[in-house]
Amino acid sequence: MNNRLWPIVLLSLMTLSACAGGGKPSVDISKPQDGTVVDEGSQVQIEAGAVGGGQIERVELFIDDTLIATYDNPHLSVALKASFTWQASGVGRHIIKVVAINDDGVASDPASISIEVK
Numbered sequence: 001m002n003n004r005l006w007p008i009v010l011l012s013l014m015t016l017s018a019c020a021g022g023g024k025p026s027v028d029i030s031k032p033q034d035g036t037v038v039d040e041g042s043q044v045q046i047e048a049g050a051v052g053g054g055q056i057e058r059v060e061l062f063i064d065d066t067l068i069a070t071y072d073n074p075h076l077s078v079a080l081k082a083s084f085t086w087q088a089s090g091v092g093r094h095i096i097k098v099v100a101i102n103d104d105g106v107a108s109d110p111a112s113i114s115i116e117v118k
Contacts, residue, residue, distance in 0.1 A: 025053030025108040027100040034113040038088045044115070046084040050100030050108065056080040062097040062110075076103055088117045 055076035071082035097112040
């Protein structure tokens with residue numbers, strides 16, 4: 001093989017390896033914004049996006065470190081937008097946390113925000 005082609009071949013293999021999965025997914029919370037204030041009993045729409053690390057299997061929602069809901073991805077894809085609704089309860093500050101899990105069982109680092117229930 002021509003020596004000038006090796007860098008191209010190596011770069012192509014690295015790209016294919018990255019696209020094939022492996023590694024850790026990432027997740028973020030797009031709604032609500034950190035520091036949002038809501039009335040007790042109101043419906044809070046929570047939206048999260050997960051990408052990378054192979055096929056996203058599910059996104060888990062935690063309120064104050066308690067698992068509240070799981071958004072399963074029946075079609076397994078490399079990106080997933082998950083939507084949850086939580087009825088705000090308990091006056092005070094609450095931590096909303098989401099974690100994405102890929103098809104290899106690898107979990108993302110958590111993404112979290114705080115909201116205030118009044």
